[in-house]
Amino acid sequence: MDKKTEYQLDMADYTEDAPEHEKIRDLGDLSDIEKKLLHMAGIDASSRERLGSFLQKDNSVVHCSSGSDGAEILSTSAALEKYDGLKKYWWKAVEKTRDEYTSRVDSHRPEGYFIRSFKGANVRYPLQACLYMSEDRLAQDVHNIVVAEEGSTLNIISGCATGPEVRSGLHVGITEYYVEKGATLIFTMVHNWAEDMAVRPRSAAVVEDGATFISNYICLKPAKDLQMYPTAVLEGKDSVATFNSILMAAPGSRMDVGSRVILRGEGARGDILSRAVSTGGQIIARGHLLGETPGIKAHLECQGLILADKGLIHAIPELEARTEDLEMSHEAAVGKIDQAEIEYLMARGLSEEEATSLIVKGFLSLDIPGLPEDLRKELDEMVEKTGNAM
Numbered sequence: 191m192d193k194k195t196e197y198q199l200d201m202a203d204y205t206e207d208a209p210e211h212e213k214i215r216d217l218g219d220l221s222d223i224e225k226k227l228l229h230m231a232g233i234d235a236s237s238r239e240r241l242g243s244f245l246q247k248d249n250s251v252v253h254c255s256s257g258s259d260g261a262e263i264l265s266t267s268a269a270l271e272k273y274d275g276l277k278k279y280w281w282k283a284v285e286k287t288r289d290e291y292t293s294r295v296d297s298h299r300p301e302g303y304f305i306r307s308f309k310g311a312n313v314r315y316p317l318q319a320c321l322y323m324s325e326d327r328l329a330q331d332v333h334n335i336v337v338a339e340e341g342s343t344l345n346i347i348s349g350c351a352t353g354p355e356v357r358s359g360l361h362v363g364i365t366e367y368y369v370e371k372g373a374t375l376i377f378t379m380v381h382n383w384a385e386d387m388a389v390r391p392r393s394a395a396v397v398e399d400g401a402t403f404i405s406n407y408i409c410l411k412p413a414k415d416l417q418m419y420p421t422a423v424l425e426g427k428d429s430v431a432t433f434n435s436i437l438m439a440a441p442g443s444r445m446d447v448g449s450r451v452i453l454r455g456e457g458a459r460g461d462i463l464s465r466a467v468s469t470g471g472q473i474i475a476r477g478h479l480l481g482e483t484p485g486i487k488a489h490l491e492c493q494g495l496i497l498a499d500k501g502l503i504h505a506i507p508e509l510e511a512r513t514e515d516l517e518m519s520h521e522a523a524v525g526k527i528d529q530a531e532i533e534y535l536m537a538r539g540l541s542e543e544e545a546t547s548l549i550v551k552g553f554l555s556l557d558i559p560g561l562p563e564d565l566r567k568e569l570d571e572m573v574e575k576t577g578n579a580m
Contacts, residue, residue, distance in 0.1 A: 204329035208248035231349030232380035260311025269304030302332035307344035324353035338373035358386035367395035387413035399426035424458040439471025448476025460488035468501030484515040494524035
């Protein structure tokens with residue numbers, strides 16, 4: 191693994207046993223509490239605003255459907271069987287021996303989802319996929335494959351959530367993205383984990399000529415221990431990758447979160463943009479731009495806000511140039527709220543708490559491109575509630 195976290199897990203602390211869950215006709219058949227939990231992870235149980243849905247509950251795929259002729263959704267096991275082992279994609283973007291977590295998933299042959307848009311299809315309305323855990327102290331392993339075929343547009347909302355009885359568990363998720371020539375893939379992930387969850391995503395994207403990959407990551411209800419370092423490899427000419435993240439670390443949580451863009455194709459463009467707020471937790475915000483070809487351009491920006499004396503934000507921006515005639519830049523700033531800003535708002539009739547809340551909400555409201563309007567409204571509501579809780 192390229193970036194190691196100092197926090198090591200004992201995977202023997204978690205069970206791999208979970209009951210087999212029955213399939214459901216649609217997400218509307220879920221209980222009201224489950225619908226609410228999924229809603230907080232960006233999942234619309236009514237599916238009115240979605241073109242297809244996937245739901246895995248613990249280790250069981252309980253729902254899988256697509257209402258679009260331009261895309262398909264299958265469980266990982268079904269896709270492996272239908273497409274002769276997915277030899278073109280399976281463990282091609284992520285190395286199975288990368289670390290103990292990838293090795294674990296490789297040995298377990300878990301479920302997960304396979305989503306692809308067909309060549310030339312314009313699937314602008316989002317598909318949604320949810321990985322849900324209802325058993326306490328369960329280890330959930332998944333392996334996902336996402337393919338945007340040549341000239342297509344694919345928008346996916348992926349939500350992760352835990353049930354009301356879950357306090358702890360382990361989620362290990364492998365996701366491989368393939369964005370073919372001229373395609374656009376917008377992938378938005380929203381986390382709604384229990385407070386003692388350990389989360390280990392491992393993901394990578396391969397982006398071809400003229401293709402665009404946009405990754406949006408929102409975690410306002412952090413797990414206790416989150417470590418991730420997704421990578422986009424810009425193989426093609428004029429390829430583009432953008433990572434946007436919004437992070438909130440509550441007391442007792444540890445978030446080691448970063449993104450890396452490897453720029454290889456002529457004229458490639460990359461951006462890593464993050465907003466991090468600590469209300470007492472620890473955030474390590476990493477970013478790595480690696481330029482290998484003349485003429486590429488990339489920018490890395492990390493902004494951090496500390497709202498508690500015991501909070502910690504450690505920004506680690508890295509620029510690595512392996513050739514001449516390229517442009518890469520970074521900007522990082524971490525600090526507390528400017529007292530002058532609070533006093534300015536208080537002079538206009540707000541209390542100190544209201545002023546602080548308004549500043550935090552403005553800080554977290556990162557303009558994320560490609561978000562469906564309904565999800566944007568939901569995230570604005572989440573930010574509003576987060577700010578009001580300050």
